Amino acid sequence: MWLIALFSFQESWRKKVALIAGALTLAFLILYGTGLHFIARDAVNTANPAATATSYYAMIQSIQLFVMGIYLASFLVAGLAILAAVGSIAAEIDNGTLYTLAVRPLSRRDLLLGKFLGLAAMLVIYAALFFLALTGLVYWQTNLLIPGLVPALGLFILEPLVLLAVTMLGTTRLTTVSNGVLAFALYAMAMVGGMMEQIGAMMDNTATIYTGVVTSLLLPADAVYRRLVATVVDRLPAGNGQDIPQFLSPQSVLGPFGSQSTPSDWMLFYTMIYIVVLLAAAVYSFKHRDI
Amino acid sequence: MAVIEVRNLTKVYGRQTACREICLSVEEGQIFGLLGPNGAGKSTLVKMLVGLVYPTAGESRVAGHPPQDIKGRHQVGFLPENFRLHGWLQGEELLIFHARLAGRDGRGARQRAAEVLDLVGLAGEGGKLVANYSKGMQQRLGLAAALVGDPQVVFLDEPTSALDPLGRRQVREILLALKEAGKTVFLNSHLLSEVEKVCDRVAFINRGTVVAGGRLADLQAGPAAVSIRLGGLSEELAADLRGRYPDLQLDGDRLVLAPGDREEIAALVARLVDGGCRIYEVAPGHNSLEDIFVHLVREGEQACG
Numbered sequence: 001m002w003l004i005a006l007f008s009f010q011e012s013w014r015k016k017v018a019l020i021a022g023a024l025t026l027a028f029l030i031l032y033g034t035g036l037h038f039i040a041r042d043a044v045n046t047a048n049p050a051a052t053a054t055s056y057y058a059m060i061q062s063i064q065l066f067v068m069g070i071y072l073a074s075f076l077v078a079g080l081a082i083l084a085a086v087g088s089i090a091a092e093i094d095n096g097t098l099y100t101l102a103v104r105p106l107s108r109r110d111l112l113l114g115k116f117l118g119l120a121a122m123l124v125i126y127a128a129l130f131f132l133a134l135t136g137l138v139y140w141q142t143n144l145l146i147p148g149l150v151p152a153l154g155l156f157i158l159e160p161l162v163l164l165a166v167t168m169l170g171t172t173r174l175t176t177v178s179n180g181v182l183a184f185a186l187y188a189m190a191m192v193g194g195m196m197e198q199i200g201a202m203m204d205n206t207a208t209i210y211t212g213v214v215t216s217l218l219l220p221a222d223a224v225y226r227r228l229v230a231t232v233v234d235r236l237p238a239g240n241g242q243d244i245p246q247f248l249s250p251q252s253v254l255g256p257f258g259s260q261s262t263p264s265d266w267m268l269f270y271t272m273i274y275i276v277v278l279l280a281a282a283v284y285s286f287k288h289r290d291i
Numbered sequence: 292m293a294v295i296e297v298r299n300l301t302k303v304y305g306r307q308t309a310c311r312e313i314c315l316s317v318e319e320g321q322i323f324g325l326l327g328p329n330g331a332g333k334s335t336l337v338k339m340l341v342g343l344v345y346p347t348a349g350e351s352r353v354a355g356h357p358p359q360d361i362k363g364r365h366q367v368g369f370l371p372e373n374f375r376l377h378g379w380l381q382g383e384e385l386l387i388f389h390a391r392l393a394g395r396d397g398r399g400a401r402q403r404a405a406e407v408l409d410l411v412g413l414a415g416e417g418g419k420l421v422a423n424y425s426k427g428m429q430q431r432l433g434l435a436a437a438l439v440g441d442p443q444v445v446f447l448d449e450p451t452s453a454l455d456p457l458g459r460r461q462v463r464e465i466l467l468a469l470k471e472a473g474k475t476v477f478l479n480s481h482l483l484s485e486v487e488k489v490c491d492r493v494a495f496i497n498r499g500t501v502v503a504g505g506r507l508a509d510l511q512a513g514p515a516a517v518s519i520r521l522g523g524l525s526e527e528l529a530a531d532l533r534g535r536y537p538d539l540q541l542d543g544d545r546l547v548l549a550p551g552d553r554e555e556i557a558a559l560v561a562r563l564v565d566g567g568c569r570i571y572e573v574a575p576g577h578n579s580l581e582d583i584f585v586h587l588v589r590e591g592e593q594a595c596g
Contacts, residue, residue, distance in 0.1 A: 003391055014379040099371040100436055103341045104392040105364040291343040 001110035001117070004101075008118025012084060018122055021080050025130055028076065032069050033137045040065060040141045059236060060253055062142035067229055067257050069134045074159060074225050077127050081160035082183045084122065085167040087176035088115050093291055094176070108287045116168050116279060123160045131156045147235035155228035162221045162271060163187060165278040172285040186219045194222030201261035202252070209261050216263065220271040223263040230259035294319040294444055294475045295340065300349035302335050302499075309335040311499045312349065317492070319443075322466055322476040324490035324507075326483060326584060332499040333479045334372050337446050340477070341369045354443050365394060368442035370433050372449045372479070378422030382413060382432050385421055386439050393440030407435040412461055426453045434462065438469075445469060448479040463489050483580040495584050503583070510583050517556055519546045520572040521563060528566040544571075 012018050040062065089112070092098035101111060131153050135146045146152065166186060170179035197212020199205075216223035233250045251258045295317035302310040310332045317323040327333050338344040340351055342358035356363025376385055383404050390400035408417045411431040416424070424432060430453040437445055447466075451459040466476050466489050480486050486493060487507070494504035503510070522544055533539050536548040550556050560570060 003388070007388060011377070011379060096371060096374040097377055099343065099374050100369070100376070100389070100433070101392070102343055103364060103367065103369045104389065104440075105361050105394060106392060107361055288345075290345055291338070 001106070001114040004106070004111055004114025005117035005121070008088075008115045009121050010118075012119065012122045017080075017084060018126060021076075021126060025076060025126075025133075028072070029133055029137065032072070032134070033141070036065055036069070036137060036141045058142070059144060060250055062138060062144035063233060063236065063250055064254060065142065066135070066138045066144070066146060066232070067254055069138065070131075070156070070228065071225070071257055073130055073134055074156075074221075077123070077130060077156075077160045078163050078187055078221065080126065081119075081123055081163040082167050082180060082187070084119050085115075085164050085171060086180045086183065087171060088119065088168065089171040089286060090174060090179060091171075091176045098291060102291050109283045112168065112172070112283050112286045113279065116164065116282075119164055120161055123164060124157050127157045127160055128153060146232055148231045152228050152231050155224050155231060158271065159221050159224045159228075161275060162219065162224060165275045165282070166219060169278045169282040169285065172282050172289065187221060190215050190219040190222040194226060195256040197261050198226070198256045198258060202255070212261065216267065217270070220263075220267065220274055223267050224271060226259040226261070227263045227268060229254070229257070230262040233259065234262075292319050293317060294355075295323070295351070295353050295477060297336075297340070297351045298349055300336065300339055300351055301347045302332075302339060302344060303347045308499050310339070310346075313496070313499075313501050315494055315501065315504070317475060317477060319475055320470060320473050321491045322470050322478060322489050324486035324493040325477065325479045325496060326486055326493055326580065327481065327496035329481060331496045333481075333496055334448055335499075336496070337369075337448050337477070337479050341367060341446055365440065366443040368437035368440055368445040370437040370445075370447045370450050372452070374433055376421045376429060376432060376436070378420065380421055381418055382421055382424065382428075383408065383417030385432065386417070386435055389436045390439045395440075403439055403441070404435075407439050410438065410465060411435045412458075427455060427458050430454055431458070434465070438465075442474070444475045444477065446477045446479070449481070450478070451480070451482065451485055459485065483584065487580045493580070507580075511580075516547055516549045516582070517559075518572075518574040519548075519560070519563070519570065520544055520574075521546060522569040522571070523567050524563070525566060528563070528568070 087094075089098065092101075102108065106114075135149060139145055163183065167179060167183045170182055174182065193212045193215025195212075196208050197216070200208025200212065212222075230251075233254065236250055251260045293316045295315065297313055297315040300310055300313045301308070313332075313336060315323075325333050325336065335344060339346050340353055340358055342364070345359075351358060354363050354366035356366070380388065383401075386404035386407060387397075387400045390403045391397070395403055404417070405414075408414050411434050413428060413431055413435065416428065421429065421432065430450070434447070434450060437447065451462050454462060463485070466478070469476055478486060478490060490507055492504070492506050493510070495502045516538075524541075524546070529541060532546075532548070536550070539546070539548040541547075548559075550559055556573070556575075560573060563570060
C-alpha cells in the first residue's frame with residue numbers, strides 16, 4: 001500500500017499536476033493579494049478613517065476579505081481533489097496501465113487505498129500551503145491574525161479529502177467523464193444547499209435550513225467550510241469591546257458566505273465516518289469488479 | 292505436474308458468453324499456446340487466470356493457488372494485450388517499482404531491473420522516459436515488467452504484436468530460454484506461425500469454447516492434404532472419388548483431397564492411372580496450425596472432457 005501511495009504521490013508531481021495547480025494558485029494569490037491590498041486600504045479608511053485593524057469595523061472588513069478568499073480557495077482545492085482522482089481507476093483500466101499493477105502481489109484494497117493516500121498527501125500539502133499563504137496575505141494587508149488558525153487549517157484540509165473519497169468511490173464504477181460530472185454536480189449541490197441553509201437561518205426558516213442539512217448529509221464538503229468559518233469568526237471578540245447590534249455581528253455581515261447555522265460536532269464526526277464509509281465502499285466496489 | 296489447472300471455467304457478460312466451460316491443464320516447464328481468432332475468448336481466459344476477471348462459474352489454479360490469492364501472484368508474470376505503461380517514469384524506474392511490488396528490496400530491485408532490461412534488449416535505454424519509447428520498445432519493456440519478479444508462470448497475451456521480425460525472433464529466444472530455465476509460459480496469440488515455432492502444446496479456442504488441444508507434434512502428425520495435378524479424369528471416376536473423400540476439391544487440372552495415410556496415397560494414384568488419368572505431379576501437403584485450426588473448428592470437436 002505504501003509503495004502505491006508513494007507512486008501516486010510521485011505521479012502527481014511528475015505529471016506536473018501539483019506544479020500546474022501551484023502556478024494557478026500563485027496567480028490566484030497575486031490577484032487576491034492585489035485586490036486585498038486596495039480593498040483593505042480603501043474599505044478600512046472609508047469605514048473609520050482613524051481605524052487600525054484592531055477596530056471593530058476594520059476587523060469585520062478584514063474577516064470578510066478572508067472568508068471571500070477561503071470560499072474561492074475551497075473551489076480550487078475541491079477542483080484539484082476531483083480532477084486528481086476522477087480517473088485514478090477508471091482511466092487506468094481504459095488505457096491499460098492498471099493491468100500490470102493489479103496482477104502484482106498486492107490486494108485491490110491496498111491498491112485503492114494506496115492511491116487514495118498518495119493523492120491525499122498531495123492535497124494536504126497543497127491545501128495547507130494555500131491556506132497559510134492566504135492567511136499570511138490577510139495578516140500582511142490587514143494586520144488581522146486569523147483566530148483559531150490550527151483548527152481552521154485542519155478543516156480546510158478536510159474538505160478536499162471528503163471530495164477525494166467521493167471521487168475514489170465513483171472511479172471504481174463510473175467512466176472518467178461520468179464520475180467528474182457526478183462529483184462536480186454533488187459539490188455544486190452541497191454549496192447551493194449550504195447557502196440556502198444560511199439564508200434560512202437568517203430568515204429563521206426551518207424548512208430551508210433542513211434542505212441545507214440534507215445536502216450536507218449527501219456531501220458534507222460545504223458543512224466543513226461552514227464549520228471553518230465559524231471556527232474563525234466565532235473566536236473574534238464580540239463587538240471588539242463596542243456595543244454592536246445583531247445585524248452588524250460578523251456572521252450577519254458575512255450573509256450566505258457566513259455560518260449562522262453552524263454544523264455541530266456531530267456533523268464533523270459524521271464527515272469523518274463519511275470518508276471512512278465511502279472508502280470502504282470504494283474498496284468493496286473495486287474488489288468485486290472485473291478489470 | 293500441472294502448474295495451470297482450469298476446470299469448467301465460464302465467463303458470461305450479460306447475454307454474451309465469453310468463455311464456456313473451459314478445461315485446460317498445463318504442465319510445468321512447457322510453452323503452451325492458446326490459439327484462436329479475434330474475439331474467441333482468449334484474453335478473457337487469461338484475465339481470469341491472472342485474477343483480473345472473476346469467472347461466472349468453474350475454478351482454476353495457477354502454481355497451486357487460486358488466481359485471487361495474493362501468495363500465488365509472486366509466481367505469476369503477465370504481459371497484457373492492450374496495455375500501456377506509466378509514461379512519466381523512466382524505463383528502469385518502472386521496472387524497479389514493479390520489482391519492489393514483487394517483493395524485492397531496493398538493491399535487489401535495481402539489480403533485477405538491470406538484468407531484465409538486458410534480457411529484452413533494452414540495456415542502455417533504461418534512463419529514457421517510457422513515454423519516449425517506440426511501440427516496439429514499450430512491448431519489450433512490458434515483457435521485462437512481466438519477468439521482473441522472476442515468476443514461475445508467465446502469461447503473455449500477444450507478446451509479439453508490435454514487434455518487427457528481429458524483435459519477434461528475440462522474444463522467441465527469450466521464451467525458449469524461460470523454458471530452459473524450467474518456467475512455464477502460457478502464450479496467447481492469433482499468430483499461428485509464431486506459436487508453431489515455440490509451443491509444446493496448444494489449445495484452440497473459438498467462440499469461448501476449446502475446440503481442440505494437445506501436443507503440437509501429435510496434432511501435426513495427422514493426415515495432410517495431397518495435391519495431384521492430372522489429366523483425363525472422367526466424370527464417373529470424379530463422382531466415385533467425391534463419395535470417398537467429401538472434402539475433395541477439383542480446380543482445373545488440380546485435385547486436392549485428404550487420404551488417410553501414405554499407403555492410401557499410393558493406392559489412390561494407382562486407381563487414377565487405372566482409370567485412364569495421366570499423373571503430372573503429386574505434392575504432399577503440410578499440416579500447418581492454420582490447416583488444423585480450420586479443420587477442427589469445422590468439425591466442432593470438444594477437447595474438454
